[in-house]
Amino acid sequence: xxxxxxxxxxxxxxxxxxxxxxxxxxxxxxxxxxxxxxxxxxxxxxxxxxxxxxxxxxxxxxxxxxxxxxxxxxxxxxxxxxxxxxxxxxxxxxxxxxxxxxxxxxxxxxxxxxxxxxxxxxxxxxxxxxxxxxxxxxxxxxxxxxxxxxxxxxxxxxxxxxxxxxxxxxxxxxxxxxxxxxxxxxxxxxxxxxxxxxxxxxxxxxxxxxxx
Amino acid sequence: xxxxxxxxxxxxxxxxxxxxxxxxxxxxxxxxxxxxxxxxxxxxxxxxxxxxxxxxxxxxxxxxxxxxxxxxxxxxxxxxxxxxxxxxxxxxxxxxxxxxxxxxxxxxxxxxxxxxxxxxxx
Amino acid sequence: xxxxxxxxxxxxxxxxxxxxxxxxxxxxxxxxxxxxxxxxxxxxxxxxxxxxxxxxxxxxxxxxxxxxxxxxxxxxxxxxxxxxxxxxxxxxxxxxxxxxxxxxxxxxxxxxxxxxxxxxxxxxxxxxxxxxxxxxxxxxxxxxxxxxxxxxxxxxxxxxxxxxxxxxxxxxxxxxxxxxxxxxxxxxxxxxxxxxxxxxxxxxxxxxxxxxxxxxxxxxxxxxxxxxxxxxxxxxxxxxxxxxxxxxxxxxxxxxxxxxxxxxxxxxxxxxxxxxxxxxxxxxxxxxxxxxxxxxxxxxxxxxxxxxxxxxxxxxxxxxxxxxxxxxxxxxxxxxxxxxxxxxxxxxxxxxxxxxxxxxxxxxxxxxxxxxxxxxxxxxxxxxxxxxxxxxxxxxxxxxxxxxxxxxxxxxxxxxxxxxxxxxxxxxxxxxxxxxxxxxxxxxxxxxxxxxxxxxxxxxxxxxxxxxxxxxxxxxxxxxxxxxxxxxxxxxxxxxxxxxx
Numbered sequence: 001x002x003x004x005x006x007x008x009x010x011x012x013x014x015x016x017x018x019x020x021x022x023x024x025x026x027x028x029x030x031x032x033x034x035x036x037x038x039x040x041x042x043x044x045x046x047x048x049x050x051x052x053x054x055x056x057x058x059x060x061x062x063x064x065x066x067x068x069x070x071x072x073x074x075x076x077x078x079x080x081x082x083x084x085x086x087x088x089x090x091x092x093x094x095x096x097x098x099x100x101x102x103x104x105x106x107x108x109x110x111x112x113x114x115x116x117x118x119x120x121x122x123x124x125x126x127x128x129x130x131x132x133x134x135x136x137x138x139x140x141x142x143x144x145x146x147x148x149x150x151x152x153x154x155x156x157x158x159x160x161x162x163x164x165x166x167x168x169x170x171x172x173x174x175x176x177x178x179x180x181x182x183x184x185x186x187x188x189x190x191x192x193x194x195x196x197x198x199x200x201x202x203x204x205x206x207x208x209x210x211x212x
Numbered sequence: 213x214x215x216x217x218x219x220x221x222x223x224x225x226x227x228x229x230x231x232x233x234x235x236x237x238x239x240x241x242x243x244x245x246x247x248x249x250x251x252x253x254x255x256x257x258x259x260x261x262x263x264x265x266x267x268x269x270x271x272x273x274x275x276x277x278x279x280x281x282x283x284x285x286x287x288x289x290x291x292x293x294x295x296x297x298x299x300x301x302x303x304x305x306x307x308x309x310x311x312x313x314x315x316x317x318x319x320x321x322x323x324x325x326x327x328x329x330x331x332x333x334x
Numbered sequence: 335x336x337x338x339x340x341x342x343x344x345x346x347x348x349x350x351x352x353x354x355x356x357x358x359x360x361x362x363x364x365x366x367x368x369x370x371x372x373x374x375x376x377x378x379x380x381x382x383x384x385x386x387x388x389x390x391x392x393x394x395x396x397x398x399x400x401x402x403x404x405x406x407x408x409x410x411x412x413x414x415x416x417x418x419x420x421x422x423x424x425x426x427x428x429x430x431x432x433x434x435x436x437x438x439x440x441x442x443x444x445x446x447x448x449x450x451x452x453x454x455x456x457x458x459x460x461x462x463x464x465x466x467x468x469x470x471x472x473x474x475x476x477x478x479x480x481x482x483x484x485x486x487x488x489x490x491x492x493x494x495x496x497x498x499x500x501x502x503x504x505x506x507x508x509x510x511x512x513x514x515x516x517x518x519x520x521x522x523x524x525x526x527x528x529x530x531x532x533x534x535x536x537x538x539x540x541x542x543x544x545x546x547x548x549x550x551x552x553x554x555x556x557x558x559x560x561x562x563x564x565x566x567x568x569x570x571x572x573x574x575x576x577x578x579x580x581x582x583x584x585x586x587x588x589x590x591x592x593x594x595x596x597x598x599x600x601x602x603x604x605x606x607x608x609x610x611x612x613x614x615x616x617x618x619x620x621x622x623x624x625x626x627x628x629x630x631x632x633x634x635x636x637x638x639x640x641x642x643x644x645x646x647x648x649x650x651x652x653x654x655x656x657x658x659x660x661x662x663x664x665x666x667x668x669x670x671x672x673x674x675x676x677x678x679x680x681x682x683x684x685x686x687x688x689x690x691x692x693x694x695x696x697x698x699x700x701x702x703x704x705x706x707x708x709x710x711x712x713x714x715x716x717x718x719x720x721x722x723x724x725x726x727x728x729x730x731x732x733x734x735x736x737x738x739x740x741x742x743x744x745x746x747x748x749x750x751x752x753x754x755x756x757x758x759x760x761x762x763x764x765x766x767x768x769x770x771x772x773x774x775x776x777x778x779x780x781x782x783x784x785x786x787x788x789x790x791x792x793x794x795x796x797x798x799x800x801x802x803x804x805x806x807x808x809x810x811x812x813x814x815x816x817x818x819x820x821x822x823x824x825x826x827x828x829x830x831x832x833x834x835x
Binding site: 150 | 214217290291292314317
Binding site: 107136139141145155158159162 | 340352356359409410411413414449451454455458461465471473474477478480481484485487488491492494523548549552
């Protein structure tokens with residue numbers, strides 16, 4: 001049963017991955033990638049790595065793919081143009097892939113088949129085991145990963161944020177805080193005097209340029 | 213071990229049904245009851261009543277990207293919170309403090325992005 | 335459930351740096367753009383205080399070893415170590431980073447990158463380097479490396495209007511991510527082969543033959559590849575010239591100086607300590623990487639007309655030299671490589687500092703032709719540049735000569751005389767392009783208007799001191815070399831002792 005499921009998921013995964021690189025429309029490629037991630041999550045469930053599977057779905061499928069879609073849609077470039085290089089680079093990519101595959105096969109089928117690391121996986125760590133390890137034993141890498149996220153934030157903000165000097169926006173706070181005196185100017189003038197230059201319209205407190 | 217995922221499977225199946233059944237139903241009912249009389253105007257893509265004037269692929273404002281990446285970063289933070297919540301009783305005070313330091317570092321980032329105006333949408 | 339070996343106080347310099355980086359980050363929000371000098375001064379203060387804490391840690395380590403105890407103090411459940419090698423490397427990094435900020439101040443102001451992000455990201459990249467220097471666990475090593483890299487990718491892209499900088503950041507990011515992938519793949523294989531992520535544990539399991547040789551070998555290949563990428567050694571050097579040329583000079587200095595020290599300690603821990611048993615095997619790999627780096631780096635540098643590209647190829651050849659020291663897998667070799675990396679930080683800082691000093695708003699002094707007749711404009715800075723070039727070329731009485739000499743000595747000691755001869759031949763070829771810069775400065779007529787060096791007085795003063803230091807260290811290298819080799823000996827003895835347990 002498990003073996004059959006494995007082959008089904010593996011086949012879907014390989015097919016999905018192939019379609020990622022062969023799809024004509026980049027948006028389709030992203031959707032195929034989502035399928036690939038989802039199937040890998042299924043494979044991880046088979047390996048009893050539930051937490052990893054769930055985080056793969058939540059983080060990669062849920063968040064990273066949204067970003068990918070944004071990026072793909074944001075890139076206003078001709079994708080046909082990009083595609084031209086595909087066959088030119090194909091041989092190099094194929095050689096690299098072949099080497100990787102041969103290595104994997106060699107590693108997994110060699111006569112010293114005992115792999116110490118794999119024995120630890122056999123014990124099927126659960127979320128509880130992970131929790132016990134991450135926050136206590138792996139205290140330092142855990143905190144450093146927070147710093148890494150912080151650097152990610154600084155970098156993203158530093159690279160993308162720009163202040164627009166010319167955007168107009170409503171500021172409800174200022175709209176509410178406006179006083180009658182700001183809006184209406186009562187002019188005292190003699191009723192019989194000739195009209196002077198028209199009074200400047202009071203500044204509209206609702207719509208104004210952002211400070212700075 | 214796989215049996216324990218049965219509720220998940222059930223959930224997936226029900227979810228798929230809820231998504232697919234109305235489509236199939238609507239299509240099927242339309243097939244039986246409806247009449248099909250196509251003409252070029254009916255089959256053409258509809259874009260606010262006008263002929264399509266430009267490519268659908270336009271440049272998005274980079275701010276969408278910023279929002280997406282900030283979302284990912286906090287999403288990752290949540291992923292770290294899950295195993296912690298599961299074993300909070302076992303890991304005791306140290307585990308609690310450990311997570312508080314983690315959160316404090318991210319709160320620094322949150323204050324930073326708030327003050328920088330990265331969460332504003334002018 | 336407090337881990338018995340938390341010992342957080344051992345990591346005081348890093349903890350202090352992290353806290354103060356966060357404070358600088360938040361403080362900077364309240365500083366107006368016109369007054370970023372305040373943030374700048376605060377950043378320098380943080381660097382100085384971190385240096386003080388590191389020196390304390392160093393003294394403590396040396397005192398411990400003098401009293402017969404191991405100088406290595408572990409923390410965070412054996413994932414962090416403070417030993418003299420780490421502390422010396424951290425001091426070098428702190429100096430390198432401080433020099434970047436001081437030399438680059440007016441350059442950054444002119445180019446509109448004198449912003450809060452410049453300081454905070456630099457501090458975080460420094461934190462990454464310091465963590466790398468102290469990591470004894472593959473996971474910590476990797477996270478430190480990523481912290482360093484991520485901050486630097488963002489820094490390179492900081493001048494947003496600059497297309498070349500964006501392109502450089504893109505190239506750096508893509509190849510850096512590829513290298514990280516390789517490294518991580520290799521580390522996962524090492525974990526698979528030995529069942530541990532701890533440097534000493536891995537080394538012990540290898541010694542007790544509890545590992546999978548095939549998996550370990552493949553893992554090692556990937557790790558060496560990843561290291562090659564990060565160091566910028568041939569054949570993984572393609573990104574170096576483009577990144578140096580495209581990024582703002584200030585950040586080329588940051589990339590080219592302090593991280594080399596972090597990379598050296600990284601190599602020492604990963605290959606020297608964890609996989610010391612396989613010294614001959616990875617030594618063979620490093621040997622070819624080193625020879626290729628010397629050949630390609632020196633030959634390609636001759637053809638360059640852009641001085642930043644020339645310095646990039648020169649970095650490649652210097653990394654070749656550094657790897658020659660490491661590949662002997664002997665204490666004297668590591669000490670030579672450590673000395674090489676340490677002095678390279680100072681030399682690279684001086685060379686980029688001089689380039690920035692001669693640039694000004696709207697003019698990048700980056701072609702060798704821009705140095706024409708520098709002697710007529712400013713004999714003092716022509717003299718300084720001469721010293722830097724002489725030191726890089728390895729001319730006697732300058733520190734570069736002594737660094738090269740100690741590597742060669744290590745090679746000869748390991749019976750690799752032919753390799754030493756190859757290294758000498760290519761150093762001689764390399765001397766050609768360094769001396770060409772000198773010739774251009776002294777014997778060519780200046781073109782166009784005569785521009786005197788710009789920059790603030792403090793930067794000029796420090797730059798002069800920096801260049802003089804090259805001479806001073808060249809004449810009296812023994813103090814530094816002895817300290818560094820003592821530190822290396824302690825670390826290697828410590829890791830041997832760890833294995834016996």
